[in-house]
Amino acid sequence: MRDKVKAAVIVEPGKVETRYFPYRKLEEGAMLMKMEMSGICGTDKHSYKGENHLYAGTQREQFTPYPLIPGHENVGIVAEITEEARQRLEFYGQELKEGDRVVMCCDVMCGNCYECRNTFGFTWCNNFKTYGVNISCEDPPHLFGGWAEYMYITPDVFVYKIPDDMSPEVAVLTEPMACTYSLDKAKGFSAMPSEGFCSGDTVLIQGVGPIGLCHLIKAQILGAGEVIAIDRSEFRLNMAKEFGADHLINAAETTSEERLAIVKDLTYGRGPDVVVDCVGLPEVFIEGLEMLSNGGVFIEEGAFVETGTAQVSPHRHLLAKNARLLGMVNHAFTGYYPSMKLMQKYGKYFPFEKIVTHRYKIEDAEAALLKSMELDSMKVVITP
C-alpha cells in the first residue's frame, strides 16, 4: 500500500507534477501520518510562482528549494507510530496511538541556537525547517509536505490531537488561525485608551482572503467594535460580511483616495484603531499607514516574501501619529491548541467550515493552485 506514496510536487516554478515516493521505515521517534486534508496558503502560491526569497534581511534568509511537496496546513490520522513517539510527539504530552486524528506544526526548530533558546515557539530559529515550504522532497524520507497520501513526521515535530467532533475543514484552519496571534499581541498595548487594540476598537482588514478572513474573525473574538473589510473580490467581501464585517469596500471599484475618504468618514475622521495588512503589496501597505489613527496599531501580515518597497515618511506615517507597527512572521507552536479551542468555542457564531470553498485531489494540485488565486475562492484544500 505504502510503497508507492502519491504526492503533488512543484518541480520548478510554474510546474506541478504528480510523483510517487517509496515508503521508508520509520526511525525511532518518528510517525507516519495519513493525510485527511491540506490547505493551500499564500506561501504555496509564492512557491509555485517562484517568488521564493524568504526572510530577507535576517540570519535565516533563504530561497525555496525545489522539487517540493507543498502543504503546511495539515490534518491527518496516525497511521504508524514508533514507541518513543507515542509519548513525545503530542504537544501536551497526551499519549498517541494509531487512528488518532491530529494537526501537525509545520515548523521544526533546532532548539540550540540563540533564537530557539530565547524566543520560545517563534520560528526565528536560524536552522529552522518548515514542512511544505523549505524541505525539498529530493532526499529520503521525501514526504515533507501535505499534498500527499502520507507525511513522514520526524521526531522533532509537534502534533496536536483534534477534538472528536471537529471536522477536517475546521481543523485545517488551525495553522492560519494561529497566525492571528498578532492581534493577541496588539492587546498588550491596550492599557491606555486610544493606544493599541482595545475593546470596541475599529479594526480594518486589508485583503480578506483566507488569512484576512481569519484575522477578521479573530478581531471579533477579541472584542473589536466595528470591522471594515477591503478586497478586490465581491465573493470574498460577501464572505467577510457573513463573518461579521460591518463595512465592505471593493478595492476594484474605488481609488485609493476614495478608500481613504470612506474610511475617514466611517471613523469620525480618526481612522481605524487597528489595521491588518493581509495583502503585502507596497501600495496596500502605504494606504494602511495613511488610514491608521493616532496611536493605532498596524500589523503587517501579508508580505511573506519580498514584494518591493513603499515610500514611508518617518514623520507622517510613524512619529506624527504615534503609530505602532508590528511585523508578524509565522506563529508560535503554542498557538495551535488555543486556535482549536477558539474554533470550538466560537463555532456557533462563526461557521468556520464554510471557509473551505474548494476541494481538489492530489492529481489536480495545479488546478487547485490556480483556483486559489482566483477571486471566487476562499480556502482551497487538497484531499488525497
Place this chain on the structure above:
Amino acid sequence: MRDKVKAAVIVEPGKVETRYFPYRKLEEGAMLMKMEMSGICGTDKHSYKGENHLYAGTQREQFTPYPLIPGHENVGIVAEITEEARQRLEFYGQELKEGDRVVMCCDVMCGNCYECRNTFGFTWCNNFKTYGVNISCEDPPHLFGGWAEYMYITPDVFVYKIPDDMSPEVAVLTEPMACTYSLDKAKGFSAMPSEGFCSGDTVLIQGVGPIGLCHLIKAQILGAGEVIAIDRSEFRLNMAKEFGADHLINAAETTSEERLAIVKDLTYGRGPDVVVDCVGLPEVFIEGLEMLSNGGVFIEEGAFVETGTAQVSPHRHLLAKNARLLGMVNHAFTGYYPSMKLMQKYGKYFPFEKIVTHRYKIEDAEAALLKSMELDSMKVVITP
C-alpha cells in the same frame, strides 16, 4: 520694570530680532514667570529654518506661525500670580507663591476633544497649543515663548515645582527627558525574552545630540546592556562616552555598509534589540531598520517635521524580523515629575549639568541657534 519685556523673535524663517512687548495685567488664573533658562531644541531650529510642516497626516496638521518667540523647555521663577492660580497651576496641587522655581509644560490641551478625553496627557489634542512652537507673539499677551525675560502662563498650563537643590541646567532638561518616555513604553513589550526592551538588551542611538543623549542616558536608567552611539560629531560621541556609551561610531568617517557591518559584529550577528532614531532623516531611518534584530523595537523620535520618505520593504524591514516600530511625538504632561525624579536620583551617575554646553543672552539668540546646529555643541540655552 515689566512694561518693556525683552524677547527674541523669529519674525520669519531665517530672521531673528530682539523685540520688546508690553506687560499685560494677569487674567484670573494666570501667572507671570520670570525666566531663568530656556533650552534650544530641534523644533526651534526647524522654526528658524522654515521647516514648519508639523503633524502631517493628522487632524492637527499645521504650519508654524510667525512671528514667534521660541523656547518650550523653560525654567523660571513665579514673579506674579493670581489667587486662583496658586491652587490650580501646579501639577500635583501644591500651593504656589512668588519666588517658587518651576518648570512649565509647554503643551496646552483643550480638554474637550476626543483625543483629550481618551488619551490623557498625550498631546494629540486637535486644538492644542505649544508655547514657543505654535502660538504667535502677534497678539496679546504676546509672551508665549521662553526666549524672553518673562512668560505669560495662562490658566490652562501646568507647572512643576523644582527641588531646591536642582540647578537650572538640570531643570531645563526636564522636557527633553520626558521625551524619552518611548523607552518606558518599549519596556511594555518585554515580557517575552528577545521581544521589546529587556534588561541587558543592546540599545543603539542614532544621533547623540541633546535628545539622543537623553535617550542614551534613559536607556541605561532602564537597564540597557551595551549601548552603541552613532553621530557625525566627535564632540558629541565623546560626550556619549562620558555618559556611558560602550561603543562609538563616527558616521562622518564610515559608510552605511561599514556601520551595518560594525553593528552586526558588535551584536553577534543579531543586531541591536532597540534602535532609537534621534536624527529623523530618511536614510538614517532605513539604516536603523536594517540594523534591528529579530523582534527588536525601533523608536522614531527624530522626524519632528516632514523630512522626506524612505524605501521601506514590508517584508524585509517589518514582517521577516517581527519588528516593532514606535512613533513617538511629544510626551505626556505626567512625564515631567518622573523626569525630575530620575535626574535627582541618578545625577550621581550621570552629570546632567554638563549637557548644557553653551549659554547665550536673548540678544544673541540667532548666534545661539547657529551654535546649536554646530557639531561642537550639545544643549545650548538662552538666559535673560
Place this chain on the structure above:
Amino acid sequence: MRDKVKAAVIVEPGKVETRYFPYRKLEEGAMLMKMEMSGICGTDKHSYKGENHLYAGTQREQFTPYPLIPGHENVGIVAEITEEARQRLEFYGQELKEGDRVVMCCDVMCGNCYECRNTFGFTWCNNFKTYGVNISCEDPPHLFGGWAEYMYITPDVFVYKIPDDMSPEVAVLTEPMACTYSLDKAKGFSAMPSEGFCSGDTVLIQGVGPIGLCHLIKAQILGAGEVIAIDRSEFRLNMAKEFGADHLINAAETTSEERLAIVKDLTYGRGPDVVVDCVGLPEVFIEGLEMLSNGGVFIEEGAFVETGTAQVSPHRHLLAKNARLLGMVNHAFTGYYPSMKLMQKYGKYFPFEKIVTHRYKIEDAEAALLKSMELDSMKVVITP
C-alpha cells in the same frame, strides 16, 4: 410639573421612603435628565443594609451618607440643558439637545488631586463624588441618584449619547459592563503563554449575578476558551448557560472540596487560567485562590465594601504558583463608549436585554431591593 420631583430615598439603613423634592433652576453648565431606567447594583444593596464602609485603607476612605437617593446605573433623556452644557457635557464633544438619550457617568472627579492628574479616568480621586452612592440628597439640588423622576447633572459630569436603536434595558448595562475592564487589563499579561488571560484560556466566574454575568459575557468577547460558572442560584446558573457558560457548579449543592475537585477535573489538574471573584466574601476569595492555575490571574471584583478577612498563605496562594492578583474598584469614564460598542456589536450573540429580569416603580423601590437580593432575579431596575 417638576416642582415636585418624586424619588426613592434610603433615609437610614433598612428604611426606604418615597419623597418629593423641589425642582431647582439649573446653574450654567448643568443639565436636567428625565429618567428612563436605573439599575440596582450591589452597592445599592450595601447602602440599604448599612454595609457602608467604603474604600477602606485608602485616602478616600468613607461612609455612605444618608438620606440618599440610590441609583448610579442611569439612562435618561435630556429634559433641560444650559447653553454651555450643550458643548461640554457629552464625553466625545458631540452637541447635546433636549430629547437626546444618554447614559451618565456616576463618578465625578475633582480634577486637581494627585490621582486625578496622574491616573486618568480611574476614580481614585481623593475628593470624588458618586451619584447614587456618596452624595446625600439632604442639600439642594438634591437630585443626585437615579431612582427618581429626574436627575440634576452638574457641569463636571460626563454623559454619553445612546445609539438610537439601543433599548434602555441594554443601555442600563453600560456601567456594569464598564466594570469588566479588569478583563481587558488581564489581557496585558498575556504575551507569554500560560501567563495572564490568553486566547482560549479557561475562565471561572465566582457568582453570576449581574456583575458576574457581565464578566462571563466579556470573557467570551475577549476570546476565552471554556467558561465555568459557580453560583448558589439555579436561576442564575441557567442564565449563565444561556449566555455561554460551558460548565455550571451549584454552590448550594456542593462543598468547597467538591468544587475544587470538579474544577481540577475540568482543567486537567491545572486550574482555571483566570478566576473572577464577583461575590466578595472571604471564603469565596480563598476558594478562588486555591483553584487558580500556575501563572493565573485572579480578579477581585466583588468586595466593594469591607466584608472580613481570609487566611492567605503568601507561599501557597501567591508565590508557589506565580499568581497575579488584580483588585478592581470601579472603572474609567473612558469605558462607557467601548461598553456600548461591544453591546451593539455582540448583541446578536448575547441577548443583553434579557439580563433585566424585573422592573419596579419608584414607589416600590424597597420591594425592588428585596427582589434583587433573591436568587431568582438578575438585574432589577427602577423606572419612573
Place this chain on the structure above:
Amino acid sequence: MRDKVKAAVIVEPGKVETRYFPYRKLEEGAMLMKMEMSGICGTDKHSYKGENHLYAGTQREQFTPYPLIPGHENVGIVAEITEEARQRLEFYGQELKEGDRVVMCCDVMCGNCYECRNTFGFTWCNNFKTYGVNISCEDPPHLFGGWAEYMYITPDVFVYKIPDDMSPEVAVLTEPMACTYSLDKAKGFSAMPSEGFCSGDTVLIQGVGPIGLCHLIKAQILGAGEVIAIDRSEFRLNMAKEFGADHLINAAETTSEERLAIVKDLTYGRGPDVVVDCVGLPEVFIEGLEMLSNGGVFIEEGAFVETGTAQVSPHRHLLAKNARLLGMVNHAFTGYYPSMKLMQKYGKYFPFEKIVTHRYKIEDAEAALLKSMELDSMKVVITP
C-alpha cells in the same frame, strides 16, 4: 584526585557533615565542573532548618529529600567534558572546553509536560529537579549540589560562560539577580501613570538580605525614584544605603504602626508604588499590603516555603486600592545572561563584589549556614 570528592551534606534537618563521594565516569552529554564558589541562599537555610514543604498547592508540591548537598548558586570551571556537551550545554550555543568558567542553571526541566511546553523557562515543570534543593546525593552520580569540590552536570542542564573579567564574587550573584525578574515583569504594568512600576516610582524593599539587596539594586537599574529599605539588621541597612537606598527603617526599633506612619510620610500619604517582600513572613506580607499605594504592585518574593497565613481583606488590601500582587517563584533560564550583562554594565555604580561578606570552606558549611542567619552577614559563600 577525583575518586574522593569532598562535599558538605545536610544529612537530616539540623545536621551537616562532610562526606566523600566516588567520582563517576561521565555519561555522553555530561560535564564535570570544578567548583569556584557556591552561595548560601534562603532555600539552603530552609533545608537546614527542616522547613521543607515546597510548592504547596501546586502539581509539583514536594518535600526536601535528605541527604542533600546544598548549593544552587554555582560558579565553576569546566574540568572534564564529553564531546556532545561541548556543543550543547552552553545556553547560547557557544562551544565549551576544559578551563572555561561558567555559571550553571540549577533548575532542570523535563521538557515534555504542559508547563514545559507552554511556559518557556519558568520552572513550573511538573517533573523538575533543582540542583542543591531537591536532588538527593543518595544515588550516583551523587554530586548534585555546589558545596563540593566538583559537580556533575547532566546533559539537560544549561551553563553560561562568564566574562573573563568577572570575579566569582560577582558571578555567584547571577542566580539571585535572575530572581529579580519580577521587577522586569512589573514594568509591563507601567503604560498608565500610577499603575505598576514606572520611571521615578518609589520602591520599598522589605528585608534587605541578599535577595532583598538584589531587588534594591535592580529597582535602581530599572529607573526607580526613591528607594526605601526595611530590615532588622543595622549591618544590612548600612549596605542597603551603600547600594543606593534613600531611606532606611530599622524594624527592630519600630512598631508596625510606626513603620506605616513613616512610609506614609515619605510618600505624601500615598504609599510606595512598588513593594517587594523579601522576608516571606505573614506579618511582613500584611504590612506590605497595608503600605501599598493605589494601583501599586506588590511582589511576593520571600515565602519560598510554607510559613503560615495572613489575614487579608479582599476589599481593603486588593479591591479598594486596585492593587496588583505578583507571586514570584524562581526565574527563567533566560535570565542568567541578562543578569550577568547588568552586573557588568552597572558594576561601576554598584560594587557587587562587596555583597559577598563571608567565605567558608566545605568543612565549615554548618558555620557558614549559621553565619548566613546572623544579622551581620550578607551573602555567605562556600569555596572548596
